[in-house]
Amino acid sequence: MLDIPTGADSALREGAGGKQRHVASHLRRLEAESIHILRETAAEFRKPVMLYSIGKDSSVLLHLAMKAFDPGKPPFPLLHVDTTWKFREMIAFRDRRARELGLDLIVHTNNDGLSQGIDPFTHGSARYTDVMKTQALRQALDFHGFDAAIGGARRDEEKSRAKERVFSHRSAAHRWDPKNQRPELWGLYNTRLAPGESMRVFPLSNWTEIDVWDYILLEDIPIVPLYLAASRPVVERDGALIMVDDDRMPLQPGEAPQWRSVRFRTLGCYPLTGATSSTAATLPEIVQEMMASRTSERQGRMIDRDSPASMERKKAEGYF
Amino acid sequence: MSYHEASTIAAADAPRLEQDDRPTLRFVTCGSVDDGKSTLVGRLLYDSKTLLDDQLDALASESKTAGTTGGDLDFALLVDGLQAEREQGITIDVAYRFFATKLRRFIVADTPGHAQYTRNMATGASNADLAVVLVDARKGVITQTRRHSHILSLLGIRHVVLAVNKMDLIGFDGDRFACITAEYLTLAGQLGISQVQCIPVVAPDGDNIVAASTRMPWYEGPTITAYLESVDVAGDASQQPFRLPVQWVSRPHANFRGFCGRIASGTIAVGDAVRAQPSGHQTRIARILTPAGERNHARSGESITLTLADEIDVSRGDVLTAASAAPVSDQLAAHLVWFDGEAMVAGRRYLLRCGTASTGAVITELKHRIAIDTMARESATTLDVNEIGYVHLDLDRPLVFEAYRDNREMGSFILIDPISHRTAAAGMIDMSLRRATNVHWQRLAVDKSVRARLKQQRPCVLWFTGLSGAGKSTIANLVDSRLAELGRHAALLDGDNLRHGINRDLGFSNAERTENVRRVAEIAGLFVEAGLIALVALISPFRSERELARQRLATGEFIEIHVATPLAECERRDPKGLYRKARSGQLPAFTGIDHPYEAPLAPDITIDTSEMSSEAACERIIRYLRAHNYL
16 A cells, blocks of 8 residues: 655665665655644644644654645644643743744643642542543643544554544543444545544554654654653652652652653653663664663553553543 | 754664664454454564563463463453453454564554454455454364455455464364365455465464474474565555545645645656646646655655646645546445444435545445355345445545555545444445546536626525524525625525425435435535525535535535524424424424434524524625625
8 A cells, every 4th residue: 555665766766966865664654644644634624733742752743743734834733731740841842842833832731620739649640640631631622622632642552542543533521432433444534523522633543662763863853851861860669760850749758869860761740750760862872772672661651550441441531 | 944944854873774674564364253363463462572571561460360361371462452352352343553573564453253343354454465364273264264355355455364273273184274275275266365375373372473383394384474574465556647635735825835645656756747637627746845855756655745837726635647547437336345333225325535535425226235155146225234235326526536456545435424424334446337437527618707707796605504493594585685686696595495396306314305405505506607696595404414515616605604593492483383293293303303403513604583683684694795705
């Protein structure tokens, strides 16, 4: 089906002199598919939005959206659901990227949750995630009346995601019904919605974690520096290294932050995101480390550990 | 500066990419329940070292609690991702898994073997290059095997690996394996599956999965992995004529008009002559923008943006073609795989999506159903869920296409139910039912712009939709009179009146309501071509049908007016006594009472006659027409 030339072939076709850069045809194929999905979303929906979580997948997604509509701008805004517990570097990066690219950025926080003082330390990760992420996302989608929300989830991340469609239908209550999904054939997507219903769209469905890194490397896509190893203050809790990103983090008796060379494989709320010990301070070093890694990226996420079906349940409730 | 120019490319770090540029093979697995499909896929993931330590830990603990293998690693748990699947030990839905070996990357679609098998298999096979068909060595080729292979051949799969599993349970009997192989090759020959490789395996133990089995020395062929790594499935879509279904028209500023899409087949270069189909307008390629920057060439599979040398009218759903023209037809013959729980009804209207084009489509005739176990053609009047048939389709608009066997992207379509919005069927185009397939529309010497100038108005359709008794006809009549006073030319199409004439043969089933709207839209369209302002007063309860009416017209010619008088008020007025009848059960399927009304999401004009007089509503519409230069 996809029939993109091998690197050598396309390099010859370009015909320019000098050393030819090898074009990774595998990544170009994934790129072509994702751009196709993004354009379908723009063409078929009344009011789409792109969920921007600031992580590496979001960075790739944003880069693809810029390419898909170039020389125009993506015809949808970015939405960040801010729990107020994100790493400070993430927020700085978010605001800078939106400004540099001249994009419309909507930031939404669940103010009800905030005024109830919901935090990840006292309320537990499950309740905190539900209120500050899932409920917050639903509030934002309802408030703006978005009928399609584009996200960076990949099928290789988790077993229930492996079953999800590229265009994944949500009821008016934002619920996912995994047992009643629309069949998805060829590159043809059923985008029809009844009033109040919406679609979650996943252009990176067929990418793997290593593809994401390879593409960041190939295209020199800006990412949050937290992905690169540096000396950071961390404490060790339940076997995970938690970075003390601000003074809201209650330290237990005898606990003192230690400066260690760490980096993050995934980014989220700092109290729920475990760091890994690493000295990989450049992109090629990260990719090297990835190739040798024996654990999955979600291992660093506390919220997926609750039960084997926790992701499926959260997704059914409206989590991304 | 464009985004491309702004981003720099990290050339220095390319070596890993070069080394890791392995091609991807997409395959689908199929077989009956308990043949061991999920186990085979789990084993491939396990043996290719794709699984990581925390995933293996989770597998070990889940195997103890939920496994069906007495505490040994249960590889099926790796792919059965949904809770219900793990609880029942079965696969419900297609799962996509990724793994890679030194030579190739793989995307595998693991499809269920029992309920909904046809639907899920067709889904998995639609994007696959190859299929792995599992059989139980004790049972050999059974009805299910025939069924699966038939679906594969229908979906255009030409490469099959027959994995004869559970060889340990027949004592690794090479003669039995040879019998099964011979039987399957006969079947494959009948189905036109040209490339078959039969491999004896024991999936849970890994025999002939990655490593060659030591227990079957008589087998000298490749292991599953070795075969998948080396098989050549390339069908070269780049050798076919150039086809680009237009997905999106990019107009960021006045000096740029680009046509975006993914090339379905062929190659294109700057300066090449292209035509837009179905209109037939011709021009040349001016620029080719790709995700990797501006280039002189592009080929199938790439998502690109083209600019053209001349300003011709091209929009989403059109196809840009070069070399030979693609066939165009509004009458097609196709194979259908029926997906929906609601059976197929000949004469009912569905929404057809092919490439980037959408159009209404009526199945005019079910030519035959295929008895999937015997492959015999049988006569039938309907298709139930998971049944396969051969149909004739009548489309609202001509479609640019290719036969599925020649071009998967240009020959595949889905049918969507206009009310439930479920994907009702997948289709594969066989041929056009009209002999002359390259007929272009006859261009009329006097077109509507000439007529419009004569009449000093911009022709359009004012489409009044709303509940019975909302005031549609009243307001439309006022607008009609007002336009006459202003010396403009209009014509009123009233739903009730039309049902006495052109639509007298139609009742009130969903299919007939749909046909009613289609006919009115057609007539309104002809009036617009004659230069008139057409006023349509019609309940037209379904959004999808109004959308089809809009699509029948050019951009800006369809003005949707929602007469949004609340139901309670309509019912209070009840000018024709219909609500009373409906409430007493004498009038079934009455819109608003026991039949849905889908309000417009973004009407051009909204009028609530409980808040505004009909005269004020009329003036508002006239103001709108003036403000938008229709008058």
